[in-house]
Amino acid sequence: MKTLQSLRQHLEKWRRNGQNGSLPPLKKIDEPSKFTNPKTEYSSNIFQKLHDSIPLRKIHPPLMWSLAVVSLTSVIGYRFYNQPKLAVGTVAPTTILAPRDGTFEDTKTTEEKRNAVRTGIVPVLQRDLQLTNQLKLTLLDNLRQIENLRDVSRSFPVISGQKIPSSTQQYLRVASAEEWQIFAENTEKNPSNLSNLNPNLKKAVADFHRYSKTATESEVNAFLDKMRKSRQRYQQAQSKISTIRTPYLTPALIITFLNLDKSSWEVSKKAIINAADKILIQGLPAGMPDNLLKESVSVQLSPLLSSPTKKIATELLMAIFQNEHNLTVDKEETKRRAEQAAEAVEPVIVEIKRHDVIVKGGKVITQEEFVLLDSFGLSRRGINWLGLGITVILVGGGVSIFCVINRQIHRPMRRRDHLLLCLLSLSTPILAIFNLGYTNLPAIGLLTGSFYGPTLAVTQVLLLSGLSTFTAGTINWSFVLAGTAGGLLSAFMAGRLRSRDELARLGGVVGILQGSVYFLVYLIVAPVAGTIWWAVLPRAFFYGVSGFLWSVMALGISPYLERLFDLVTPIRLVELANPNCALLKRLSTETPGTFQHTLFVACLAEAAARELHCNVELVRAGTLYHDIGKMHDPLGFIENQMGAPNKHDQINDPWKSVEIIQKHVTEGLVMGKNRKLV
DSSP states (O other): OHHHHHHHHHHHHHHHHHHTTOSOOOOOTTSOOTTSOGGGOOOOOHHHHHHHOHHHHHHHHHHHHHHHHHHHHHHHGGGGTTEESSOTTSBOSSOEEOSSOEEEEOHHHHHHHHHHHHHHOOOOEEEOHHHHHHHHHHHHHHHHHHHHHHHHHOSSOSSOTTTSOHHHHHHHHHOOHHHHHHHHHHHSSOOSOOTTSOHHHHHHHHHHHHHHHHSOHHHHHHHHHHHHHHHHHHHHHHHTGGGOOOTTOOHHHHHHHHTSOHHHHHHHHHHHHHHHHHHHHHOOBTTOOHHHHHHHHHHHHTTTSOHHHHHHHHHHHHHHHTTOOOEEEOHHHHHHHHHHHHHHSOOOEEEEOTTOEEEOTTOBOOHHHHHHHHHTTOSOEEOOHHHHHHHHHHHHHHHHHHHHHHHHTTOOOOHHHHHHHHHHHHHHHHHHHHTOSOOOHHHHHHHHHHHHOHHHHHHHHHHHHHHHHHHHSSOOHHHHHHHHHHHHHHHHHHTTOOSHHHHHHHHHHHHHHHHHHHHHHHHHHOSSTTOOHHHHHHHHHHHHHHHHHHHHHHHHHHHHHHHHTTOOOHHHHHHHTOTTSHHHHHHHHHOHHHHHHHHHHHHHHHHHHHHTTOOHHHHHHHHHTTTGGGGGSGGGSGGGTTTSOOHHHHHOOHHHHHHHHHHHHHHHHHHHHHTTOO
């Protein structure tokens, strides 16, 4: 760390001295010297010669920006070249009559009606047989568990309800041991004072003595014996309630079913099964509120059960059917009916007779009147100079914003960079002209972000999004916002990634984001309140796939654009720093000492660049290739001699040695030129 701090201090000192003019100008590294072999000299390519031309250097930035404004205006202002002056919403200057009879189709209104029918169609439902059978089996399983518990407690009441009321027998069966003991004590003698007993126990004692007056002693004893056994079996059934593992039966509900007499239980079970069958046949649609479900269950049970029994039956059915729906949307049938409904929409036909008034002077032209005017050739089509002027202002403003931001981030631009940015920018409005329904903003963001960084890429995506919307004339928010979201994500992330694999995964994320935004925005701004999401989902899916495919296309053409326009991207630098590159493999085999020295210096330079917040990839790649010129004479450099005699001692000519040493620079530049590194 101390070494890096010292290096930083020296760099700052040299920079200040250079600004004060205390240092002499450095000689260009590629400037020919007297020691340079003429055969190794090279000439710049045509781009370098043009760049070195002083007059062109002065005029080329304004010229390229002007070229961008003209080309973008010519494409974005396409719709103004043949635009009707008498369009929808404009005021007719005079009264216009029909020159002849005519019948014309209003294609725009027809398509709008068909789209409204497609998105607003009521979904077709189908019964989910698997879920229906599952719900039936769940109900039968719960009834079976209740039946098993009732078998443990045996049939009830123990004697006819005409002799002792069933309610009294039920009370005695469920009474506590203390209450049963009090009842048993009062059965052995005629009670004289029952005022100390609770009402239920008092009624039970009274009913028993009323029965004992008409029954024989053996019948009375038999009743008491049966009641004792019934109490034992009931307690056994209660102890087994905890073994029931079902979310639909609560202990209170089970006990209520256990307390039913045999006839009431049989009626209740049959009524529950019949009501469930009817409800499942009618269907449980998604989104059905609980109050409507409860009302439906109650209506199905009302003719068969009394109020107390109906309550527990309703509770059981509600527990099973709640949050379940056996009616699902039949996607294929819904789509087929939507298309049938759209095709059934009759084309909107506009008719008129000769000399009838199409539009009166001073009146705002409607869509129907415009169809007649345009069909008769009376809409006065021509160049809309005002629209073109607005286009020039918008495009010029966008280019100016881009130029200002470029200056703010100090990003130097060559003519080839201007040309590439202009071509990429032209592709988006061209697609908007053809109204393909898809935007290439993800590809634009990915390419510009990789080549020139996220700031310029985000700026370009936002400007192109607005200009392409202006090109289309009508704002499709789902189309615009989804494409812009995908483009912004690509623009922001592409320059931060360091491998093609990461860019490929970015394309998948862009597709998911673009499809999701399209889906949500379409549902929000849909013209029909009853728009169903099943009808929108296929379009959202294909729109997401389009975002992914544009990213794949950008990945495919990126290497060619890098070569054609001489661009250096972080990914390209990472690839060049791979030791398996041909030039580095030659360096490692022909000059092993230089290669080891290069790796050591590259590690130091990379650490320094990271500490100084410089371009780490560029510094590392440049350092790895800075000594490739030593391959012209490996033994002329001490790190490759490996203990062998020094070649310069054998030459014994300092001027010749200087020439050999200096040639590693010029020869390195030649190798770099041949490998497209310079």
